[in-house]
Amino acid sequence: MLDFAIFAVTFVIILVGAVLYLYPSSRRVSGVPGLYPTDEKDGNLQDIINQGSLHEFLVNLHQEFGSVASFWFGGRPVVSLGSVDQLKQHINPNHTTDSFETMLKSLLGYPPGMGGGPNESVVRKKLYEGAINNSLKNNFPVMLKVAEELVGKWKSFPEAQHIPLCAHLLGLALKTVTQLGLGERFKDDAEIIAFRKNHDAIWSEIGKGYMDGSMEKSSSRKAHYEKALSEMESVLLSVVKEWNAQRKQTAFVDALLQSSLTERQVMEDCMVFTLAGCVITANLCIWALHFLSTSKEIQDKLYQELQDVLGSDPVSLDKIPQLRYCQQVLNETVRTAKLTPVAARLQEVEGKVDQHVIPKETLVIYALGVVLQDADTWSAPYRFDPDRFEEEPARKSFCLLGFSGNQTCPELRFAYTVATVLLSTLVRQLKLHQLEDQVAEVKSELVSTPKDETWITVSSRKI
Template identity: 55%
Template structure:
């Protein structure tokens, strides 16, 4: 799933297909090294304590940035029919460094979030037959035998509820951070300006006072306005929704629609599924499912 997401990011988001196979391999290797250290080395402080790992990280980051600089230069100098994320940055009021930094963030986080959302959505659909049946009926009604278009995707309201509930139940991003741009106050405590605030999203997303039966996978939570308002305030929908997650919703909708139109997704019996909480939640082991053809 991670390989699928990485290919999608390079093709549809960065506007590059990497004709050279070695360049693909190098990009994937650099991508994996950088993300691994961001998810671990910076969080636990171990990167600065290991000279070899730090050197590998710096070399991988330089390689990743070099590739992205090449893509940015191509998009600036070419006349492409397909508009990509890179094009939006290039055409905006940003300097070279800002374009590069945003490209790095999107290519890293966008890829990982997309891959994990796809994985978790499929997992929860295999464990909830009623949800899968209801989603298939919506996909069949909206898409029919025609192609998937952006207009039809907008009509898949229950699919969006399924993805929202997937993000909540899996605690897809269990922690986030924001720099306090003004002085704030929580009870008797004053939060100075420019303080780094950590949001314990993994706790908030399963707070029983907000989400009844919080560990139950129930997309109908988002059929009503209250659930949507809470989700929007956390950055998972609405005007605060992060670009990487918006991309992940789109890709996962297409993937799930294609799969469910043709296949029934079934769980593998007696196989455990343990969550691994990092910057983006993953499974500790490979996720296995079985499928059967729809008639």
């Protein structure tokens, strides 16, 4: 009897140990406080779906477990960081790759770098950023022309006409990004329309279908996504081959093709730039005009700065750094709208945040949307107040989060330039007015967009 009891106890201990090892819902992520998986296969995926978005899920996760918290994405452990101090600890030793680009490439199924280790990743990152900077410099008149065309169209509208910001500003972003990124071929509206069809199909699934797992459960959606991705890749590869024949040197793609990258790597970087560049640029412009339409005082202050710095001249690349209040308006737009609420990095080597050890190959989420509206970091966090960026602590926190300074996502730097050109052209000619009873609700996916079309009216600025 005693032998049987010893055997039974031993068996139970072995069984429990096996369950703890094999069944993920019985394990935490290296002792980091957080959720157990609700499903062996999907982890906390259903919890994310129930919250409506990854951002909303992270808001609740950090409210319950603090600024360092864990959960499971499928069978994979994830650590989320939800405060400035914790993000600072993690970003500094892992700054060789861009967290937004890393996440986007992973979702597209592309390798994160050149495959040659950290040094080659740094080289490719610098090449990518240099290509964007050269494209902005060489094609600044294109941006100005696209902005002037849009403002001219709005000036022709009756003052009571409702203007759909999402539709118009996505069009502006597509025209700008494709021409600066891929060259003269995209002066043709038919090319842009075809590009937009595939762009929208890909981004809608990356923004939601991948993140909540719903695409994998629909064979028709997955087939539609894969067809759009294949068509987009074919277009981008054809752009590469056209350049090899023509050898022009003005667009983003040109700088990449003069490097040692393969055609496939160039195509992948063009995919990331055009996808992320279009969405980030469009939504930065949408939210900036929406917030400006809610405040006559902020519009007038911006108008005065534009008059003082530019007079009657069009904006130029060398004048943009002097438009400090315009920069504050865009910073506050990014913060208030939580423009990029989520980014991620793979932990390349074992690391530590506070007392928590983060094992190698753990996925680390940057809960940027949580931090951008943290009352401990920002006073009156839900109020649109560009003046807050006159203070050094606000600028420093914003920089630590990667929204300004050397760590800024290159697509966001591109978007800031396009948005500055648009605002400097628009605000000196028109006043923006919010529609009564319209509330712009945020849809927080990889890039925050309005849940519904956002409308404004405009009137001529009397000078």
